[in-house]
Amino acid sequence: MKFPKNFLWGGATAANQVEGGYDADGRGMTILDVTTAGGLHAGRQQTYKYADGMTGKEAEIPQDAAGAVLPGEYYPNQVAVDFYHHYKEDIALFAEMGFKVYRMSISWTRIFPHGDEQEPNQAGLDFYHKVFAELHKYGIEPLVTISHFENPLYLERHYGGWNNRKMIDFYVHFAETLFTEYKDEVKYWLTFNEINNTIMFLDLFANAKDEQYQAAYQQLHYQYVASAKAVQIGHKIDPDNQIGCMICGITSYPLTPDPQDILKNRHDWEQNIFYSGDVQCFGEYPSYAKRLWAQHDVKLDITDEDLAELKQGTVDLYTFSYYMSSAVTTHETKETVGGNFTIGAKNPYLQYSEWEWADDPMGLQYYLEVVNDRYHLPLMVVENGLGAIDKVEEDGSIHDPYRIEYMQEHIKAMGDAIENGVNLVGYTSWGCIDLVSAGTGQMSKRYGMIYVDRNDDGSGTLDRSRKDSFYWYKDVIASNGEKI
Ligand code: BGP
Numbered sequence: 239m240k241f242p243k244n245f246l247w248g249g250a251t252a253a254n255q256v257e258g259g260y261d262a263d264g265r266g267m268t269i270l271d272v273t274t275a276g277g278l279h280a281g282r283q284q285t286y287k288y289a290d291g292m293t294g295k296e297a298e299i300p301q302d303a304a305g306a307v308l309p310g311e312y313y314p315n316q317v318a319v320d321f322y323h324h325y326k327e328d329i330a331l332f333a334e335m336g337f338k339v340y341r342m343s344i345s346w347t348r349i350f351p352h353g354d355e356q357e358p359n360q361a362g363l364d365f366y367h368k369v370f371a372e373l374h375k376y377g378i379e380p381l382v383t384i385s386h387f388e389n390p391l392y393l394e395r396h397y398g399g400w401n402n403r404k405m406i407d408f409y410v411h412f413a414e415t416l417f418t419e420y421k422d423e424v425k426y427w428l429t430f431n432e433i434n435n436t437i438m439f440l441d442l443f444a445n446a447k448d449e450q451y452q453a454a455y456q457q458l459h460y461q462y463v464a465s466a467k468a469v470q471i472g473h474k475i476d477p478d479n480q481i482g483c484m485i486c487g488i489t490s491y492p493l494t495p496d497p498q499d500i501l502k503n504r505h506d507w508e509q510n511i512f513y514s515g516d517v518q519c520f521g522e523y524p525s526y527a528k529r530l531w532a533q534h535d536v537k538l539d540i541t542d543e544d545l546a547e548l549k550q551g552t553v554d555l556y557t558f559s560y561y562m563s564s565a566v567t568t569h570e571t572k573e574t575v576g577g578n579f580t581i582g583a584k585n586p587y588l589q590y591s592e593w594e595w596a597d598d599p600m601g602l603q604y605y606l607e608v609v610n611d612r613y614h615l616p617l618m619v620v621e622n623g624l625g626a627i628d629k630v631e632e633d634g635s636i637h638d639p640y641r642i643e644y645m646q647e648h649i650k651a652m653g654d655a656i657e658n659g660v661n662l663v664g665y666t667s668w669g670c671i672d673l674v675s676a677g678t679g680q681m682s683k684r685y686g687m688i689y690v691d692r693n694d695d696g697s698g699t700l701d702r703s704r705k706d707s708f709y710w711y712k713d714v715i716a717s718n719g720e721k722i
Contacts, residue, residue: 240653240656240657240719240720241652241653241656241718241719241720242656242663243718244338244663245338245662245663245664245665245718245719246338246339246379246381246618246663246664246665246666247336247337247338247339247664247665247666247714247715247718247719248332248337248338248339248340248341248378248381248664248665248666248667248670249332249335249337249340249341249666249667249668249669249670249671249687250340250341250342250381250620250621250666250667250668250669250670251321251340251341251342251343251669251670251671251673252342252343252383252386252387252388252431252673252676253342253343253344253345253348253386253388254268254270254271254315254318254343254345254386254387254388254674255315255318255669255673255674255675255676256318256319256321256671256673256674257318257320257321257322257345258315258316258317258318258319258320258321258322258323259320259322259323260315260316260317261316262322263348263359263361263362263365264348264351264359264361264362265345265347265348265351265359265362266347266350266351266352266353266390266391266392267347267390267391267392268345268346268347268388268389268390268391269388269389269390269391269394270315270387270388271313271315271316271391272313272391273313273315273679312695312696314674314679314680314681314694314696315674315679317692317696318673318674319671319672319673319674319690319692319700320700321671322365324700324702325368325369325372326372327702328671328688328702329369329372329373329376329378330376331671331688331702331704331708332376332378332670332671333376333377333378334712335670335687335708335711335712335715336712336715336716337376337378337670337715338377338378338379338664338715339378339379339380339381339426339664339666340373340378340379340380340381340666340670341380341381341382341383341428341620341621341666342369342380342381342382342383343382343383343384343385343386343388343431344366344382344383344384344416345362345388346385346388346389346390346412347362347388347390347391348361348362348365348366349362349363349412349415349416350390350408350411350412350415351390351392352390352392352393353389353390353392353393353408353412354392354393354396354397354404354408356411358415358419363415363419366420367419367420367423370420370423370424371423374423379425379426380423380424380426381426381427381428381618381620381664381666382416382420382424382426382427382428383427383428383430383431383484384409384412384413384416384427384428384429384430384468385409385429385430385431386431387431387432387676393405393408399457400457400460400461401453401456401457402460403460403539405460405464406460406463406464406467409461409464409468410464410467410468410471413429413464413467413468413471413472414468414471414475417468417471417472417475417476417479418475421475421476425476425478425479425480426479426480426481426482426555427472427479427480427481427482428481428482428483428484428557428620429464429465429468429469429481429482429483429484429518429553430461430465430483430484431484432484432485432486432559433458433461433462433465433483433484433485433514433518434485434486434510434511434513434514434515435486436454436457436458436461437451437454437455437458437509437510437513437514438486438488438509438510438511440454441506441509441510448534448535448536451533451534451536452534452535452536452537455530455531455534455536455538456536456538456539458514459538459539459540459544462514462517462518462548463544463547463548465483465518465551465553466518466521466547466548466550466551466552467547467551468481468551469481469551469552469553469554470547470550470551479554480554480555481553481554481555482553482554482555482556482557482618483514483515483518483519483553483555483556483557484557484558484559484620485511485514485515485556485557485558485559486558486559487511487558487559487560487605487609488510488511488560488561488562488563488564489560489563489564489598489601489602489604489605490503490506490507490510490511490563490564490565490566491503491563491564491565491566491585491601492565492566492567493565493566493567493569493571493583493585494567494569496567496568496569498568499566499567499568499569502566502567502568503566505526506566508524508526508530509530512524512612513526513527513530515556515609515612515613517548518552518553519552519553519556519612519613519615520552521548521549521550521551521552522545522548522549523548553615554615554616555615555616555617555618555663556609556613556615556616556617556618557617557618557619557620558605558609558617558618558619558620558621559619559620559621559622559668560601560602560605560619560621560622560648561595561621561622561623561668562595562596562597562598562601563585563588563596563598563601564582564583564585564596565582565583565584565585566582566583567582567583571583571584573586575590575594575596585598591624591625591626592625592626592627593625593677593678593683595625597624597644597647599647599648599650599651600651602619602622602648602651602652602655603651603652603654603655603658606619606651606652606655606660606662607655607658607660610655610659610660610661610662614661615661616661616662616663617660617661617662617663618662618663618664618665618666619648619652619662619664619665619666620664620666621666621667621668622645622648622665622667622668623641623644623645623667623668623669623685624640624641624644624645624685625669625675625683625684625685626638626640626641626683626684626685627682627683627684628684628689628705630689630691630703634703635706636689636703636704636705636706637705637706638705638706638707639706641685641687641705641707642706642707642710645667645707645710645711645714646722649665649714649719649722650722652665652719653719667685667687667711668685669684669685669686670685670686670687670688671686671687671688671690671702672684672685672686672688672689672690672692673685673686673690680694681693681694681698682694686705687704687705687707687708687711688702688703688704688705688708689702689703689704689705690702691703
């Protein structure tokens with residue numbers, strides 16, 4: 239038996255990509271409620287220009303925080319797949335698959351509609367009590383991401399978002415409210431989703447300038463401090479809380495054996511992957527940080543108190559998403575790929591998805607072994623899956639062998655890593671139910687084992703149905719990963 243007895247099998251979503259109900263029960267607007275399809279990468283870089291990331295077109299934003307939808311614009315996250323009104327049905331389906339854990343996030347503006355209030359919105363708190371009760375009814379453990387790309391719009395507009403040190407206090411108050419309110423309902427927490435994207439995306443997009451690196455490293459510093467403070471408070475409120483970091487995990491390889499490529503690849507790992515994990519797991523900036531900052535002439539606002547907070551607030555778990563690997567080189571390349579995470583050299587040994595994401599299960603084993611050796615912490619793969627276009631047959635069935643195959647290979651790779659001594663404690667496949675894709679804003683890039691009848695233009699009944707992968711994953715969980 240490769241997988242440990244209490245291995246946490248499950249699925250993952252994020253509030254902004256599934257919930258909808260964007261103005262229900264006193265919820266305030268988030269930056270993602272006013273991002274048009276295809277624009278979420280702009281939000282994810284935390285520069286928050288309300289722009290369409292793919293075309294550079296600035297989207298108009300509603301005038302008040304109550305947020306009227308502008309005519310002619312379609313904002314996919316405002317309705318998403320309406321988990322807000324379907325959560326009972328959806329959780330029953332997760333239970334039918336046998337989930338042990340469900341990774342979800344809490345929408346900040348359901349709890350604090352503007353983000354800077356002292357008093358939380360009771361209706362928002364109540365919604366998540368209901369969700370957690372429903373999960374516990376089936377013995378499913380919630381794993382809660384406190385912040386998944388979803389800053390309150392008001393904080394962006396009035397404070398400049400994470401460029402402002404004040405965000406630390408707003409975030410910490412939000413986190414403390416959650417730890418207190420859900421003390422007996424939630425034990426697993428993640429502070430920020432894919433925190434490292436802030437830097438990694440700068441390299442991928444638009445020849446970023448030094449000022450952008452300056453801003454990104456500064457935002458990250460405030461987020462590390464906010465995360466470290468939240469970890470300490472979470473432990474104080476309940477010493478049983480298990481609080482993790484969440485890193486966007488991409489295994490990067492040198493394209494050639496040229497020592498320049500080998501060194502570049504190592505330095506890319508430091509900047510894109512290790513920098514965030516090291517601060518959050520070791521509680522201090524790594525030795526190579528000085529070189530990274532100097533490269534872009536970055537001068538940071540870091541106080542002695544901040545450094546003390548980082549030291550005290552190290553995480554209990556290392557979690558990450560894994561979809562693909564990338565290849566880097568200092569040489570001119572003939573074949574390149576343009577997927578939204580990995581723009582660069584094409585790896586001739588791998589197959590690529592429709593969105594040019596490299597399918598590389600062995601890269602997952604490699605990544606697991608690297609971070610296992612580095613951090614000596616329990617690890618969880620909290621996102622993994624295949625975005626694909628699904629076809630509904632006339633009889634309503636959905637055959638998705640490509641998704642099953644992708645997951646089979648990645649689960650097998652996790653088993654190989656475990657056999658090699660890796661302390662992997664859980665796996666939540668991304669988008670266990672179809673949801674709005676973060677990178678494209680589209681519904682048609684589907685990850686789910688549960689299909690949702692909703693289309694890119696917002697049409698559809700929102701009815702749920704089971705894909706072939708639903709039945710397959712059910713067997714995987716029932717056999718604890720033996721029957722894949
Ligand atoms: C990760 C995000 C998720 C999810 C996933 C798939 O970066 O944490 O929110 O969206 O990527 O990406 P996409 O939706 O672009 O296919």
